Amino acid sequence: xxxxGISGLIGDQLYLKxxxxxxxxxxxxxGYVFPFEREIIIGPAQFYFRDRIINNSSFIxxxxxxxxxxxxxxxxxxxxxxxxxxxxxxxxxxxxxxLKLIAPNSNVLKQITxxxxxxx
Numbered sequence: 001x002x003x004x005g006i007s008g009l010i011g012d013q014l015y016l017k018x019x020x021x022x023x024x025x026x027x028x029x030x031g032y033v034f035p036f037e038r039e040i041i042i043g044p045a046q047f048y049f050r051d052r053i054i055n056n057s058s059f060i061x062x063x064x065x066x067x068x069x070x071x072x073x074x075x076x077x078x079x080x081x082x083x084x085x086x087x088x089x090x091x092x093x094x095x096x097x098x099l100k101l102i103a104p105n106s107n108v109l110k111q112i113t114x115x116x117x118x119x120x
Contacts, residue, residue, distance in 0.1 A: 007034050015040050024048065024057065041068045045075060054082065066095075073099065077108035081115060 002010070011034025018026030027043040034040055045065045048058035059082050065075040080095035099109045 002033075004036075008036075010034070011037065011040055015043055018043065019047075022047070022051070024061070028061075038069065041065070042072070042075075049074070049078060059086070070098070071102055073103045073106055073108050076102070077106075077112050080112055084116060 011030045014026050014030035014033060018024065018030060024044045024047050027040075027047055030040045030043060042065045045058070045061040048054075048061055059079075062075050062079045062082065065072055066079060069075070076095050076099050080092045080099065083089070083095065084092035096109070096112060099106065099112070103109060
């Protein structure tokens, strides 16, 4: 087992190199090496979100953020919309309900409501 301080240093270096090289695999590896830092854990999802990449890897990354931080308004919103678009309407409605409880006046919730109006 690697001591926590060393795994933190390795995780930070992987994370920084992943950001610099725009490499989501390194970002994910950083989270495995040091799963104690929120920024490192949500790094892959932030990368996909920032670069507007929507594919299976990004969808999995967004769902993983919610395992770690179930109250992340931004990723609840993104995941709700993707679930809805992928046909997982019940899951999407669950995330929307969570958003309504957590942040009823959120711009994210307003955007989702607007986006989904035409999709019913």
